[in-house]
Amino acid sequence: MVKGEIVRVAGPLVVASGLKDAKMYDVVKVGSERLMGEIIELRGGLASIQVYEETAGLGPGDEVFATGEPLSLELGPGLLSSIYDGVQRPLAVLAEKSGSFMKRGIEAPGLNRTKKWAFEPSKKVGDQVSPGDIIGVVQETSIIVHKIMIPQDVEGRISEIRQGDFTVEEGVAVIEMADGSSAPVQMMQRWPVRIGRPYAAKMNPSEPLITGQRVIDTLFPIAKGGTACVPGPFGSGKTVIQHQLAKWADAEVIIFIGCGERGNEMTDVLLEFPELIDPHSGKPLMERTVLIANTSNMPVAAREASIYTGITIAEYFRDMGYNVALQADSTSRWAEALREMSGRLEEMPGEEGYPAYLSSRLAAFYERAGVVTALGEPERQGSITAIGSVSPPGGDLSEPVVQSTLRVVKVFWGLEDKLAYERHFPAINWLVSYSLYAEKLEEWWDEEIDKNFRTERREALKLLQIESELREIVRLIGVEALSPNERLILETARSIREDFLQQNAFFELDTYTSPKRQFLLLDLIITWHTLALEAVENGMSLEKIVTSPVREKIARAKLLTDNEIEEFAQIKEAIIAELEVSETVVEL
């Protein structure tokens, strides 16, 4: 290893001399404790290093070692159910080694070296293989089969393949390469975090990611392989939405990155996920989840690395053919880490002190999402859905991180503090939010759920839009100025807001709504509206319609379970009965 010497220390930035031939983004070890760092600038024979740990006690003259390797992850069985820091050190192992508080300079490999995994080969001796080919599988957790793929740069004929229990470092196969050399293949492979993993082809997303959240799935849906951002001021419920998606989204693998956020939130996930049962597989949610926790008080440079660590793991599972949902909470903290390092490098600041390359870095991150055909045999498709929350200062959406994000993502769930104060959760503002996948996904809903979905969804959006205009009028001249039809719209819109959009994440019966129930619920409200409009036109008094007893049933319908689905039909009949019976009364 090349040895250099520290010449300057300023917070997480260390400048070193004498690192000959060091390359950008190479990992270095700093000081006698061998703190891990990464070269982020080379200038005039000096290397600027961002150090992933606290730098107190370092000084000029201390030694620095170049490893000559970029920051890389260990990919293989053992990733799932793990909780890592921003540079893939397992936090549970760190706790075993150093107790409740994070000590410096502790090394721990990303994957357990002693655990044996049962490898089941799917290829045989003599088979020709190239990068990405699946040569066997490991049942990693009860729901996820980990596929062992041929690493990059390995191509040739299998000369040996074994079945049985192995550690991640033991060879499971040997490949005879074209040049006559032989390459052993182990279950673990390494990949540099800042480089996207290759794939055969990329495609447009076309299937919804079902999240069980009514406002999302029905009004502003996200596709598998899509990108979304959730900006909102503090207290508007970003983290709850992210947790809800991590819990209920119908992806096969979830990567959750706690990037510069609260320690207790990660604890919440850690304690809750093993208890929660995935509605799709019936197994604990933790078995499909990888957590990356770099909380706000952990070193800022590792926070910068954490989102790359997350997306690289996501890509690895995507390459196996899984649908992966990745959530980053929050990308603003990542951007701030970028800003802090940029400031210490004395770079010319762009907007609000953020470096000028903020938007290109963000775009490059979100571009790693998508639906792809993976390299190698058998042919398979996988996807990464990337959802980033943004924490704009003062809730101001014009700030650089939100603006740069909006340029690349296709779905925008705008959170509003006013709604949160009224305890309208999820506090997604239905007037400003959008989803560019909506039209495409309506086709899916019409085919899979109900052919009336598209019409009713659009009707609901229209009513909400009209409501906001009517409320303006009411605010100025009072509700008397409205016609009965318009007053009815206000009533229906309120029902959409309270009985459909509001969803209590902490209430067992309400926290997840299946697509079928989402449609039936919306259908009740829209049916009521259509019939009530007719009733008004037939002369029934608005007062009577609005206070009709069936409305309370509609209000409580969101708590019905999938087993009580026939009750929706009963309520619908009740709606028809109430609004029609009264009609005949009028006719008399």
Place this chain on the structure above:
Amino acid sequence: MAKEYLTIKDVIGPLLFVEKVVDVKYAELVELEFPSGKRGRGQVLDISNDVAVVQSFESTQGLNTTQTRVKFIGRGLELDVSKDMLGRVFNGLGTPIDGGPKILPEKRLDINGEAINPVERDYPSDFIETGISAIDGMNPLVRGQKLPIFSGSGLPHSKLAAQIARESRVLGSDKEFAVVFAALGITFEEANFFIDQFRSTAAIERAVLFVNLADDPPVERLATPRMALTAAEYLAFDLGMHVLVIMTDMTYYCEALREVSSARKEVPGRRGYPGYLYTDLATMYERAGRIKGKPGSITQIPVLTMPDDDKTHPIPDLTGYITEGQIILSRDIHRRNIYPPIDVMPSLSRLKEKGIGEGKTREDHSGLSNQLFAAYARGKEAQELSIILGEAALSDLDKTYLNFAANFETQYVKQREDENRSIEETLALGWSLLSELPRSELKRVREEDIEKYMETKEV
């Protein structure tokens, strides 16, 4: 071995640039000897091959470049801790100022502490009864939480903080309880108010006070909250006590940070505050919490005054992004002579759902508070309408809500400074207010809870 230098090149604000230094480490503690013989302390902020940038904790008045001695101590800023700290008053750098004896240290701890490993955290879930309805009923405080008070100048945040410190208790628990109080740049009178409050209730015996007043050096203020939190960590995680940390006023802390940052000519972020303000605040707020297998806990109540009552100002804004909720005081409610002037709508306790419910407070607590929130919000909406259109233009239902909002403020939020409401009283009060509303409006509470807890009024 300590090295001593006479090589100060520049003095800029609180910063000294010391030349020709050898073997100096980042974040090392520095002792200064002024020409007058006065001694002070400082810390290394930036170290390159031969220049060390030292931030002085004392005022740099009387310091010169030729005769001032700079000694590098070879360790960071530390605090001597022991159980005897209880009942004592210290200055912002941890030196006793109450005339009592020196602390015989059990341990000497780096004031920067270390981050708690997220897997070792235990989730806060014990409800703390503060005796204040607007907090207990609507935005409850949980042991191990960090819940700041966002206030404005002239609002009674000190009274409120003192009341919480005085009356808080955990339901069904009698573990050892301590208060660590950090005064950050507040006036003598304010600091005295707290000390008197502690003295008058004998709470002082289980309190540790760190006092940095408005006329103490601002740079010292950067160390004070860390001193307080180090003491709190020792009491909580070494001695197993439940510690409530009150830090007031965080705004002055942030201003001191800005002062040092601008002296260092750093690129400023919003409103001149350094770009790392979030990280810096987080390294303090995140020191709240509980640890698996340890009996103690740290609950933080930082107090900050929002400049111009502006919640989007960087200090409250970044604080809100780190802490687990906020209690917001409103000037408008204060003017209407309601104490405590807590605006429950924008206030929030993120840990609410974990700290309440069956076995903790009562099974109807969550639904009840959601219903009260929704009804109060509707009432406020009606209030706005009535301002524009006059009360006559409101529908009957809106009028009911209007009444509800007024009653909520004057009966539920308002209470006497010495009034300690139990959680049962708070919940009963909530139900009694809800009973004014038509039954069909109560969509957020469960039917069985209505039956059980709401006394139906005879019409």
